[in-house]
Amino acid sequence: MSSQKGNSSRSRPQKYKNRTAFKNNLHDTSNKTKMINALQIGDVCQRCKDIIEWKIKYKKYKPLTQPKKCVKCGNKAVKRAYNIMCLECAHKLAVCAKCGQSKDLVEQLPNEQEKIKLDEEMKALLKSLPERKRRTFIRYMNKKEENPEIDENSQKTDILDKLKSLKINDNDDEFDGLFSDESDFDGSCSDED
8 A cells, every 4th residue: 555654655556547648628619729739849858848838738737817927027917828928038148938947948930830931031032032042042951950069049040050151141242233444443534525
């Protein structure tokens, strides 16, 4: 028996076992449940992320109806449930927004809509580049894909920086074309009458 004095380990397995795993959307298909299941947890430490994911998995998560007060700045800016700080204060202090401790934070991954939006923006930027710059950028992306040792976040920022630098260089070429003929500007002014 588990409550027997001095016996901390139970020798038998549990008596009643679940045949199927719990599903939080089995009988409830409301929009609220769909929204809670689609939440991406981020800007918190790993322990707090596990706690919040457990609450979502077993239908214990209660979203906020109104913003809460931040414990650091005092503004009503906390929009996520179970957080004690607003995201601005948490980023400034580099601490977990839920427990307030400075641990390794888990970054929030972009959801499907944000990924689609980023892909569309990338395609639009690529189409605006001339062919030579576009091929340079595609070669750069292929090189980055061959090196899997770099994490995805830094890889995306590198790709966006490269694309922006190509875009800026493209604009510089337009201005260079305006003043490429320097023979007209030899410093002398000649009036032929």
